[in-house]
Amino acid sequence: MREALLLKILKNDKGGKIVLSSLFALVVIVSISNLLIPEGSIFHISTFTVTLLGKYLAFALLALSLDLLWGYLGILSLGHGAFFALGGYAFAMYLMRQIGERGVYGDPILPDFMVFMNYKELPWFWYGFDSAFFAVLMVMIVPALLAFIFGFFAFRSKVNGVYLSIITQALTYALMLAFFRNDMGFGGNNGLTDFKDILGFDLQSPYTKIALLIASFLALFFGYIVCRFIINSKLGRVTVSIRDSESRVGFLGYKIVSYKIFIFVVSAVLAGIAGALYVPQVGIINPNVFAPLFSIELVIWVAIGGRGTLYGAIIGAFVVNFASTYFTSALPEVWLYALGGLFVLVTLFLPKGIAGLFVNISTKLRLKK
Numbered sequence: 001m002r003e004a005l006l007l008k009i010l011k012n013d014k015g016g017k018i019v020l021s022s023l024f025a026l027v028v029i030v031s032i033s034n035l036l037i038p039e040g041s042i043f044h045i046s047t048f049t050v051t052l053l054g055k056y057l058a059f060a061l062l063a064l065s066l067d068l069l070w071g072y073l074g075i076l077s078l079g080h081g082a083f084f085a086l087g088g089y090a091f092a093m094y095l096m097r098q099i100g101e102r103g104v105y106g107d108p109i110l111p112d113f114m115v116f117m118n119y120k121e122l123p124w125f126w127y128g129f130d131s132a133f134f135a136v137l138m139v140m141i142v143p144a145l146l147a148f149i150f151g152f153f154a155f156r157s158k159v160n161g162v163y164l165s166i167i168t169q170a171l172t173y174a175l176m177l178a179f180f181r182n183d184m185g186f187g188g189n190n191g192l193t194d195f196k197d198i199l200g201f202d203l204q205s206p207y208t209k210i211a212l213l214i215a216s217f218l219a220l221f222f223g224y225i226v227c228r229f230i231i232n233s234k235l236g237r238v239t240v241s242i243r244d245s246e247s248r249v250g251f252l253g254y255k256i257v258s259y260k261i262f263i264f265v266v267s268a269v270l271a272g273i274a275g276a277l278y279v280p281q282v283g284i285i286n287p288n289v290f291a292p293l294f295s296i297e298l299v300i301w302v303a304i305g306g307r308g309t310l311y312g313a314i315i316g317a318f319v320v321n322f323a324s325t326y327f328t329s330a331l332p333e334v335w336l337y338a339l340g341g342l343f344v345l346v347t348l349f350l351p352k353g354i355a356g357l358f359v360n361i362s363t364k365l366r367l368k369k
Contacts, residue, residue: 015359020311031213059321063305064314065223066299072243072308073239078296084278087276091279103115123185198280304346306355312353
């Protein structure tokens with residue numbers, strides 16, 4: 001039954017099947033090579049590489065969330081990193097509560113930064129984060145609530161186009177400034193770090209790293225299924241129609257604001273989950289994740305991969321972040337220029353991104369046959 005449903009959702013989605021299957025094979029190979037092959041072997045894959053791949057998967061889910069919003073609804077968010085950061089902070093608060101007496105100051109309740117800043121008691125908004133279930137709920141609820149409130153006022157006011165993009169960027173910039181403040185109770189400019197374990201398992205254990213890698217893939221897989229299900233449904237067809245001609249859809253009697261808010265909220269939830277997966281693998285989160293530059297880079301991932309394809313966003317996230325990892329270590333002063341040049345070249349010569357290039361090649365091969 002479930003297999004039939006998955007096949008129905010992924011029907012006529014050859015690109016999605018190839019990308020997801022390739023990632024599944026990659027995760028399996030990396031996991032086996034890390035755990036079962038001795039470190040001295042050339043076939044052994046380091047724990048660092050496992051963590052790096054897990055981070056890429058989290059970024060791919062983030063890119064997927066933006067592609068749902070931008071590629072199919074036509075709303076370009078230049079502040080989508082805010083939802084990613086909020087989900088990350090929510091889960092990081094849970095991880096901080098798990099440290100307990102193992103912190104530098106040995107306080108069983110207060111995190112180290114609160115002891116350092118002379119907090120006398122735990123702030124009210126930290127209550128409940130000693131529970132993993134509560135934290136997971138907040139990972140989804142907090143970004144969803146912000147997206148709903150923002151979308152309700154923005155879409156009802158009929159703010160569109162570049163003005164909406166600027167407002168989303170202003171939102172994430174305002175959150176960045178707020179989280180930089182030490183008295184906000186989120187660690188200020190140092191953020192939250194020094195995590196010890198997750199669900200009782202040591203975060204430094206290679207088995208935990210592999211578990212997080214698998215969790216990241218599963219989240220990406222089911223996130224893709226959810227997005228594809230939405231796009232294939234009547235809701236998705238109306239969404240695409242709003243992107244192509246909003247006024248005509250309005251004349252037909254559809255409640256455009258409701259559709260926009262729904263897609264915006266779903267996109268925010270996916271971004272929040274991506275942030276929650278990112279934090280335990282990287283080991284830190286700070287206000288720099290709110291920076292508008294990060295959200296702009298996210299747009300570049302989607303554009304390079306192929307906007308409006310879903311699987312193209314995943315490809316773009318992997319390609320750009322792999323290039324970033326290489327260039328920032330080998331040629332750090334060149335990376336930003338290379339990223340800008342890559343974006344310009346793709347815009348001029350590959351308007352449909354890498355995914356569009358593959359589609360064109362496969363179409364030409366079929367015609368030759």
